[in-house]
Amino acid sequence: MVLTRIHHVGIAVKDMDESIERYRAALGAELVHRAVNEKEGLEAAFLRTGEGEVELMSSTRPESPVGKFLAKRGPGLHHVAYGVSDIAAALADARAAGLELIDSEPRMGMHGSLIAFVHPKTMGGVLTELVET
Template sequence: MKVNKIEHIGIAVKNLDTAIPYYEKVLGLECYRIEEVEEQKVKTAFFKVGEVKIELLESTDPEGPIGKFVEKKGEGMHHIAFAVDNIEDQLVDAEEKGVRLIDKTPRGGAEGLDIAFLHPKSTFGVLTELCEDKNK
């Protein structure tokens, strides 16, 4: 597997409207995009810190993955995402090296990225997302 950079860090929050002001007023960042990803039952807000993005994740359904995460673990870091090329090949490579995949094939994510997750039981407890921007 070859990782190009950290694409973003995902942080689960209960409510974007109450979380965004912290990032804007306290940290001085600018929320440049809010987007709902219906398939994942999540609403996202993005901030840039240099080359890395912070993605806030608010569940739109208590039974969705973020809703379940917040219910079980509370608000906080949810995942780290790495930018890759040829995401399909990277998934094959990871699986061949014994990594358990959540997604065997990429799916659509926020900002038009193709995404796939690696299971935290295979990544030392860190939910890991691979992202590819096929439009670049």
């Protein structure tokens, strides 16, 4: 697998508006996209940090995956996403290396890139995402 860069880090937050403002004021990170995924109970906001991005994530209902994460661990780092040039090849490599995939096939992410998640169980406790760049 050939990684191109750290594409983004996902950060679970309680208050989306406050967090966007915090990242803007503290780091000069500009909002580039904000959307709600009702099926996953997720609101996400992507902010530019140079060549990478921060994905702020809040829950639209307490029983959503991010809602459960916030209840259990509180706000903080949620996942890391690496860029790959060919996500189908990367998933084949991941499978061959014995990684447990959450997404066995690439799917469309919230801002129009093909993504797939690898289970934290086989990544030392780190929820890991691959993004085709």
